[in-house]
Amino acid sequence: MWQWTPLRDVLSQWITPYWAAPLLLAVQIFMVMICLILVMAFYTLAERKIIGWIQARRGPNRVNLFWIPGLGQPFADVFKLIFKEILIPADSNQFLFRLAPFLALVPALAIWAVIPFAPEKVFANIDAGLLYILAMTSMGVYGIILAGWAANSKYAFLGAMRSAAQIVAYEIAMGFALVGVLMAARSLNIGDIIHAQSGGALSWNWFWLFPLLVVYFIAGVAETNRAPFDVAEGESEIVAGFHVDYSGMAFALFFIAEYVNMITVSALTVIFFFGGWLSPFQGYHLWGLLPDDALLAQPGFFWFGLKMLGPMFSFLWLRATFPRYRYDQIMRLGWKALIPVTLVWLLVEGVMVYCQVGPWKT
Amino acid sequence: MLREYLPILIFLGLASILGLALYTVGSLAGPSRPDAEKLSPYECGFEAFEDSRMRFDVRYYLVAIIFIVFDLEIAFFFPWAVSLRETGVFGLITMLIFALILVVALVYDYRKGALEWD
Numbered sequence: 001m002w003q004w005t006p007l008r009d010v011l012s013q014w015i016t017p018y019w020a021a022p023l024l025l026a027v028q029i030f031m032v033m034i035c036l037i038l039v040m041a042f043y044t045l046a047e048r049k050i051i052g053w054i055q056a057r058r059g060p061n062r063v064n065l066f067w068i069p070g071l072g073q074p075f076a077d078v079f080k081l082i083f084k085e086i087l088i089p090a091d092s093n094q095f096l097f098r099l100a101p102f103l104a105l106v107p108a109l110a111i112w113a114v115i116p117f118a119p120e121k122v123f124a125n126i127d128a129g130l131l132y133i134l135a136m137t138s139m140g141v142y143g144i145i146l147a148g149w150a151a152n153s154k155y156a157f158l159g160a161m162r163s164a165a166q167i168v169a170y171e172i173a174m175g176f177a178l179v180g181v182l183m184a185a186r187s188l189n190i191g192d193i194i195h196a197q198s199g200g201a202l203s204w205n206w207f208w209l210f211p212l213l214v215v216y217f218i219a220g221v222a223e224t225n226r227a228p229f230d231v232a233e234g235e236s237e238i239v240a241g242f243h244v245d246y247s248g249m250a251f252a253l254f255f256i257a258e259y260v261n262m263i264t265v266s267a268l269t270v271i272f273f274f275g276g277w278l279s280p281f282q283g284y285h286l287w288g289l290l291p292d293d294a295l296l297a298q299p300g301f302f303w304f305g306l307k308m309l310g311p312m313f314s315f316l317w318l319r320a321t322f323p324r325y326r327y328d329q330i331m332r333l334g335w336k337a338l339i340p341v342t343l344v345w346l347l348v349e350g351v352m353v354y355c356q357v358g359p360w361k362t
Numbered sequence: 363m364l365r366e367y368l369p370i371l372i373f374l375g376l377a378s379i380l381g382l383a384l385y386t387v388g389s390l391a392g393p394s395r396p397d398a399e400k401l402s403p404y405e406c407g408f409e410a411f412e413d414s415r416m417r418f419d420v421r422y423y424l425v426a427i428i429f430i431v432f433d434l435e436i437a438f439f440f441p442w443a444v445s446l447r448e449t450g451v452f453g454l455i456t457m458l459i460f461a462l463i464l465v466v467a468l469v470y471d472y473r474k475g476a477l478e479w480d
Contacts, residue, residue, distance in 0.1 A: 026372050033380055084424040085392045086385075090401035102381045109377035113370045123369035132370070134380070152415065153403035165422050168429040175436035182443035244404050249388025251379055330480035331425075339432075341466065346439075350454050353446055 021269070022322035029123060033109055036249050040259040041074035047316050048073070054320040063093035089151060092105025092245070096150035101246070101253035104143025104273060107136040108257040111264050116191050118277050120299040129190040130178065133268065134171075141167050144232070148242035162327060163232030167223055169334035172213075174219035176342035179210040181205055181272045186303065201280035206273040208352075211345045213273045215338045217311065220265035222334065224258060227319035231327050266311035270304065277304040424476050435464050 045060065048299065052059025065072035104217035114129040126132060128256055137345045141164055148160020182188065184205055185196040197204045206213050222229040225241075233241030270276060277299045284297075325333070442449070442457050449456075471477055 022368065022372065025369055026376060029369065029373050029376050029378075033376060037380075056452040080426040082388050082391050083393075084388070085394060085396075086389050087396065087400055090398070091403060091404050098385075100408045101385070102378060105381045106374060106377040109380070110370065113373040124366055126370075127365050142397070151403065154403065154416070155419075157415070159419055161422050162368040165425045168433075169425060172429065172436065175433065176439070179436065179443045182440060183446055186444055186447065188440070188444065190470055239404065248392050249384050250390070253384060256384075279456065331477065336472065337400070343461065347458070347461070350446065351459070354454055 005312040025123070029113075032112060032123075036109065036112060036260060036263070037256065039263060040256060041078070042087050042257075043221070043259055043263060043312065044077070045070065045074050046312075047319075050313070050316045051320045054317070060357045078252070081248055081252045086250050087245070088247050089153065091152040091287065092175065093150040097245075098250075100143050100147035100150055101145075101250050103146060104140055104257040105253045105260075107139035107143075108260040108264065109222070111136045114190055115264075115271065116194065117265055117304060118324040119299050120191070121301070122191060125189070125191060127187075130182070130188040130193070133190075134175065134178075137261075138171065140257070143254075143257065144242050147246070151242075151245040153245050155239050155244045156242050159244070161331060163225055163242060166225075166229065166232065166330055166334070167299040169331060169336070170219040170222040170229075173215050173334060173338035173342055174223065176339065176346065177209075177216040178272065180209050180212040180342070180346055183346070183349055183353060184209065186272075190271060190276075194271060196276055196279060198282060203274075204273065204278070209273065209345070209349070211341055213269070215342050216272065217265075217269055217314070217337065217353050218267065218333075219316065220311075220320060222330070224265055224315075226315055228259075228322035228325050229330055230324060231330060239297045262315050263308070263312065263340070266308045267304075268308040270307040271310045274309075274310075275303075275309050277301060279303055365430065421476075421479060428471060431467070432464075435460075 060072060060073040063070060063072035064074045065075070088097055111272035113124045113134055113209040114122065114126060114132050116125075124132075142165075145160045145164045148156045148158075165309070181193065185193040187193060187196070199279075224231045231241075233243070243251055246254060279299050280303070281297045281299050282299070404419070421470060439457075447452055
């Protein structure tokens with residue numbers, strides 16, 4: 001991805017150039033994964049702090065790091081989990097029980113192979129990028145359903161069944177919302193989807209595809225099993241759902257997967273509807289204050305990261321604001337509200353393309 | 363062409379290694395003192411009195427079947443959406459007929475109560 005010369009030179013001194021390129025790639029991928037895990041760690045802290053503030057509490061404030069109260073909390077949690085016993089229930093299916101956390105974590109991380117961080121800064125610039133993302137999000141279901149089945153616990157089993165039915169129901173709404181994005185972008189390549197939105201904040205997809213944005217984000221919240229759709233782990237009835245019998249680092253892997261998935265859905269919302277790394281001021285001169293070559297008018301990672309904070313905050317906001325849905329309400333919303341809305345909007349969008357209204361002028 | 367998929371392969375491999383490393387650190391650093399109580403499935407302190415691989419509601423199965431149909435429809439929609447501006451009004455009307463069949467099926471499910479959950 002990046003032509004990072006110092007490291008490449010060092011590497012090529014002691015291995016052949018044939019292996020230097022994949023090795024350099026591996027080092028970069030490893031660094032991105034570490035960054036992702038760090039973001040996820042601080043996201044858990046942000047969640048507790050923000051929900052604390054919304055509920056007029058202070059949130060975690062005991063573990064200090066750099067003299068900032070609470071900043072060390074994620075690391076304290078990790079160290080606690082490392083030194084916890086990993087229990088494998090006696091009646092469980094041992095192999096599947098150990099395998100399930102990996103099936104949840106690996107696809108969650110691997111989605112980031114096709115996500116562009118800045119123009120042309122993407123690991124795998126593949127033409128089937130969107131299909132790959134859909135495939136990987138679907139893979140996550142296996143981790144959940146295997147965890148629930150392998151544990152041989154009633155709570156875990158119920159949680160897994162609920163979770164699987166809920167995820168497949170919302171995946172349809174999500175898929176239809178993405179069809180609308182494809183109609184606007186005319187490509188499955190993630191980079192091209194972003195390029196197709198260029199031209200300032202009003203030509204991003206959110207404006208013309210607003211109903212699809214709403215459907216996509218709600219489906220994303222349901223796909224990640226987050227409140228208010230967290231019946232899969234509803235702690236007041238089935239304790240922790242599919243991961244009730246996991247402990248220590250085995251639980252931590254599920255936890256990491258869930259939060260990385262939240263970050264991924266935020267990134268995808270930004271990519272599909274808010275122009276990814278595009279600048280909102282692109283093409284707007286603001287009465288000469290902002291020339292075309294100004295830093296704020298340039299696309300870059302800065303914009304991508306800044307925009308991602310919006311959906312990421314919304315995840316926490318939703319959790320702090322709404323009570324949990326009942327399961328029949330969740331299924332009703334998915335099948336009877338979101339899917340019809342997307343179908344109608346696809347028709348509207350098709351007619352708009354035909355009449356060449358909006359950004360679909362060829 | 364296939365070369366572009368190499369980073370994905372490396373990504374999958376490294377993600378597995380990372381997960382495995384975390385799991386291994388946890389199992390090495392943590393204690394291991396299992397006993398029968400700890401290893402029984404968690405049921406809020408009650409003893410588990412039956413196997414939990416019980417029969418489950420047929421509606422989950424129904425949802426899975428409807429999902430397969432709709433997911434295939436989405437797979438049909440993808441190439442259509444990408445090439446809509448090439449196929450023009452012909453593509454639009456063709457997909458309208460296709461979507462109409464889909465909506466008829468959805469309405470049928472709806473009226474039959476397949477989407478009810480209470």
